[in-house]
């Protein structure tokens with residue numbers, strides 16, 4: 148079965164180790180799970196195939212369940228930023244590393260916009276985000292490195308980015324998005340629940 152190996156970054160012919168099929172009599176749906184490994188690097192995959200028995204179309208295309216395919220970008224992240232990030236990811240998969248860095252920088256600008264930062268340039272915007280407590284010091288440092296590599300990627304004709312650097316830039320961007328839009332929100336809700344229950348207990 149063909150599968151995209153995230154480690155080899157190539158489509159490989161996965162070797163079947165085991166599979167399991169379950170038929171649900173109520174919905175007339177057959178679901179097959181296959182456990183595969185990459186013939187080159189031995190990375191494991193779990194694939195899922197679905198067959199709606201009553202429509203006679205046969206099995207659907209296999210989909211990869213593990214490792215997850217969309218890098219699990221949270222739905223809490225605004226749509227424009229999810230689009231910018233997934234474009235960065237597409238560039239990375241196409242081995243267009245300079246374009247990856249440029250799209251990551253664009254994602255960073257989007258994070259500042261979403262937080263209503265009005266600074267004229269990104270360097271000042273990031274400082275403002277740090278001062279307002281939207282990002283803390285370590286994330287500010289990450290973000291500033293992303294900004295600089297994005298600048299170099301956009302303006303230096305001879306500038307090169309290695310595979311590893313592009314991968315890191317992409318992962319920092321992902322972490323920033325999750326931090327600013329997911330964890331912060333979760334933490335605020337957590338604090339609110341705590342104070343609500345304290346208030347309820349006090350009454």
Ligand SMILES: [Zn+2]
Nearest residue numbers: 152155185188
């Ligand atoms: Zn592999």
